[in-house]
Amino acid sequence: MRRIGIIGGMSWESTQLYYRLVNERVRAAKGGLSSAPLLIHSVDFAPVAAMQAAGDWDGLTSMMVEAGCDLKAAGVQALAIATNTMHKMADAVTVATGLPLIHIADPTAQAIRAAGLSRVALLATRFTMEQDFYRDRLAAAGLSVLIPEAAERAEIHRIIYEELCRGLVRDDSRVLYAGIIRGLRDKGAQAVILGCTEITMLVRPQDMDLPLFDTTGLHAAAIADWAMAA
Template sequence: MKKVAVAEMHVEDEMLTIGLLGGMSWQSTAEYYRIANEMVAQRLGGLHSARVVMASVDFAEIGVLQRAGQWDEAGRVLAEQARGLVAAGADMVLICTNTMHKVADQVAAAISVPLVHLADTTAEAVLAQGVGTVALLGTAFTMEQDFYRDRLASHGLEVLVPTEPERALVHRVIFEELCVGIIREESRQAYRDVIAGLVERGAQGVILGCTEIELLISQADSTVPVFPTTRLHIEAAVNRAMALAVA
């Protein structure tokens, strides 16, 4: 029994700690935590779980800053929270939302550990499947501003977004339904229709570029590959965290 305990402690010591900067919304942050622990348990077995520290902000306050265009202030808030994660022992930090990667550089500059960028991990997964043209679904901020699209394009991807009425629909469903835990079949069908239109325009894959969309849409809802950013993001972090533990 002593040998087992020593072996388990050794693995734990070698596993890095993941810092989750979440609460935007808590619905998707809960998925980050669940997936991280499931992945570690699957790989190590027994009672193993992920080493995680989390900061969960009040999304209502961040949402006010988003709508007012006060991105510098939002970045200051997230940077402060990220520093707290590092102080708590995080070896890396993940911003658990696509939209708030608009302030990723501000957060990264405030911490002494790596920021695992969601768009980078997503782009790597897209390219690994040989996809060059992708549709991007997300909040209006993510679909219409260039911070996220340009990051994907920097990897050589062509990015398509829905039409203006479709963008409004996608955005509304995220904030009025998914962020508060409402899943409606009518909204699922509406998203399917948006995806089908993007495929007709040449999309070879679909990036679910809002962490809540994975609560509504899966591969079964698309004729082309779907890239779930929440799962891809936390999987990249778990891979990094476990590099020593599974060596």
């Protein structure tokens, strides 16, 4: 199998899901005691979150490039970023390292198109919902993207950072997300992208009115498949 490097820790709550999901897929495919040859560079999320809030994207780009270069020096053959928001730096990391990068939006878009859907709602951090770097990649794959209203975006973002990234999963927050999803369904959304890797901890298919596309699970599957395709 090929060795892949994962830039994680944003937050570690979802990075641990990646580790489990990637290895479960490898074991299911190969059997026995098989597991994936992974290296994980897990950053301290506190300064990352502070820099995001301050809009210091140049500083964050430098941090992500350094992490990618460290993994390259350690011998990985490809990279993955275990967070949607920090794919804002995906191109810079690819250029700096010269390594292929498994982009989280690509398996997500492929799964949605394979399901015959094209109009999707995006729930994520406010950075991912409001900036172009992520929505443009989905649009290039033929998807039309809806995002919640401003007040709803603020609540989605707050719950991610104040609850999910701290390991808190609250029923009232699940109810709030479900209400936002119903409103997006009424505006024409055919499905929902869980576009933050922590949202899968909160939002469950049985609680929602639309099909869910979990970026964490889809990305982890793509990582495992890349590692095994050798």
